[in-house]
Amino acid sequence: MDDTGKSRKKRLGPRAGTLTRRRFLKVSGAGVLAATLLPARRARAQGGTAISLFVGKFNANPQAQIQVMETVKAAFERLHPGVTMTYDTYATAGEELTKLETAAAAHEGPDVFEFGSTLVPTAYATGAFDVITPAMWGHLGGQTAFFKPQLAMSGPSADRLIAVPEFANPFAMVYNTRMFKEAGIAKPPATWTEFVDTAKKLTVPGKNQWGTVVDPSDGFDPWHMVWLFATQLGGRLMDATGTKGLLDAPLVVEASSFWLDWMAKFQIAARADATYRGPDALHAFANGQAAMWVMQGPGAIPVLDKSPVAKEYAWTPDPYVPYGMTGVPAGGKPAQGFVAGQYLCIFKYGKNKDLALDLIRLMTSPAIQYQFLTKFGQLPVTLRTFDAHPEAKQPPWNIFYTAEQHAYPTPFFGSWGQLEVVVGHAINKIAAQIATKGSYTRGDLKQALTQANAELEASLKQHK
Numbered sequence: 410m411d412d413t414g415k416s417r418k419k420r421l422g423p424r425a426g427t428l429t430r431r432r433f434l435k436v437s438g439a440g441v442l443a444a445t446l447l448p449a450r451r452a453r454a455q456g457g458t459a460i461s462l463f464v465g466k467f468n469a470n471p472q473a474q475i476q477v478m479e480t481v482k483a484a485f486e487r488l489h490p491g492v493t494m495t496y497d498t499y500a501t502a503g504e505e506l507t508k509l510e511t512a513a514a515a516h517e518g519p520d521v522f523e524f525g526s527t528l529v530p531t532a533y534a535t536g537a538f539d540v541i542t543p544a545m546w547g548h549l550g551g552q553t554a555f556f557k558p559q560l561a562m563s564g565p566s567a568d569r570l571i572a573v574p575e576f577a578n579p580f581a582m583v584y585n586t587r588m589f590k591e592a593g594i595a596k597p598p599a600t601w602t603e604f605v606d607t608a609k610k611l612t613v614p615g616k617n618q619w620g621t622v623v624d625p626s627d628g629f630d631p632w633h634m635v636w637l638f639a640t641q642l643g644g645r646l647m648d649a650t651g652t653k654g655l656l657d658a659p660l661v662v663e664a665s666s667f668w669l670d671w672m673a674k675f676q677i678a679a680r681a682d683a684t685y686r687g688p689d690a691l692h693a694f695a696n697g698q699a700a701m702w703v704m705q706g707p708g709a710i711p712v713l714d715k716s717p718v719a720k721e722y723a724w725t726p727d728p729y730v731p732y733g734m735t736g737v738p739a740g741g742k743p744a745q746g747f748v749a750g751q752y753l754c755i756f757k758y759g760k761n762k763d764l765a766l767d768l769i770r771l772m773t774s775p776a777i778q779y780q781f782l783t784k785f786g787q788l789p790v791t792l793r794t795f796d797a798h799p800e801a802k803q804p805p806w807n808i809f810y811t812a813e814q815h816a817y818p819t820p821f822f823g824s825w826g827q828l829e830v831v832v833g834h835a836i837n838k839i840a841a842q843i844a845t846k847g848s849y850t851r852g853d854l855k856q857a858l859t860q861a862n863a864e865l866e867a868s869l870k871q872h873k
Contacts, residue, residue, distance in 0.1 A: 459493045460485075460764045463508060464523040465751060466498035468687050469708050473785040474498075480780060485771055492764060501628030502829040506531065509826070512756065513537035520759040521768055523751050525629075526562040527819050527829060529572045533564060534823025538571040538754040539762070540564070549573060549770055556790045561818045562748050572752035573769050576778070576787035578706040579813035580727060580746030583713070587721040588618070588700040597701075597723075600730035601667070604701070608677035611700035620677035622699035623668065624685040625840035632832040633704055636747065638664030640817065641731050643740030646832070651822030652869060656832060656862040662855050667732055669839055673848050683844035694718070703727055704746065707809045710786040724808040748818040750790065782806075788813065827868045831861040 467474035482494045499505045505528055512518025513535035524532055532538055546552050555574050564570035584597050588611055598604040608620020624630050644660025671678040691709055694702045695716035704727055713722055727745040730736055737743050755765045775797045778789040782801055788809050795801050802810050835857040842849045
């Protein structure tokens with residue numbers, strides 16, 4: 410890191426971290442936005458008048474994301490006359506990892522990177538991002554200004570945090586209340602055995618109505634599901650040191666098989682789902698083709714509220730008791746999701762670090778945090794936002810507010826980003842087999858996961 414807390418504090422000035430005044434910013438297409446101004450000192454671009462941001466594409470509602478990002482851009486440029494803000498997006502875990510590795514190796518890249526929670530450890534391992542100093546945290550309102558669970562994935566320890574939480578994405582299950590009522594089902598399932606049994610009652614292939622929906626061809630969701638089921642069973646995707654993959658261990662194979670069996674064995678999800686990605690699954694649920702959709706974040710809410718099921722859906726916690734069991738087994742965890750969300754990191758080799766910190770301050774202000782919530786359904790991470798907008802803890806958001814406080818952090822391993830990619834490839838391969846044949850064998854799945862594990866370990870050796 411090229412800045413000490415002392416030198417950073419000197420540049421920020423004696424009033425760093427204090428709010429000096431408010432201004433109402435009129436932003437085209439977004440009405441009047443109440444945004445907190447940065448301190449009177451305006452950061453000067455060092456070596457240029459542009460600042461760049463790399464963010465994950467919000468596949469469920471890309472137009473809403475564009476609207477919010479254009480609001481951020483207009484507000485930032487108004488606060489910093491003469492400075493141009495640009496942003497680019499990635500759509501898969503592979504794109505996210507590739508951009509990170511390329512930028513870290515070349516010492517060239519965007520000023521600010523947005524990473525998913527599980528890629529922050531990989532970003533930390535590259536050494537390409539600044540540790541957030543106490544003075545920098547002060548400029549952002551302090552660590553105590555943020556929703557505490559999210560800080561668990563900001564760095565390996567409290568004094569080595571490189572990532573500022575941007576918004577949270579806790580998980581829950583959404584279900585179609587009309588379908589449940591018509592089938593005489595009084596309440597949503599609490600265990601995975603109940604889930605399968607309930608889904609069978611709700612599956613009517615002749616009406617293209619299915620108990621659930623899956624998206625095994627998605628760029629992110631496969632590893633989410635494998636992690637969830639393996640964790641509940643007591644399995645792990647890597648050993649405790651983060652140096653050995655366990656992707657073909659029996660419990661991981663069992664976890665992967667359970668999800669794929671929703672199509673192939675239980676037939677509670679359509680065979681066509683084998684080619685689905687996240688937006689396809691959202692479309693299916695939103696159009697009444699699926700009765701339940703598990704491990705989903707609040708980002709679906711703005712879309713569902715404008716869909717044919719707008720008045721016919723509700724949220725409930727994901728089940729955590731494994732299929733065929735009456736309780737969590739020895740070694741298993743009652744996980745209903747992991748600490749998830751997006752984080753903002755300052756690229757060590759960027760030339761406009763003060764501007765980068767100012768951009769992060771703007772994006773974590775209550776005004777922009779509320780935009781994240783209302784426009785594309787991402788839970789705020791700054792406590793001031795909940796104070797200013799108490800409705801952020803009211804239904805349906807209350808389910809996610811509670812879920813976030815009971816989420817399990819994934820291991821802080823630098824190799825986790827590559828793990829996400831190879832798990833996705835393995836599941837994609839078996840899903841393609843289901844799409845063409847309608848079935849798969851446990852042997853084929855084991856082989857695909859063994860190959861994924863070999864790729865992971867080869868990557869570990871290369872980086873070591």
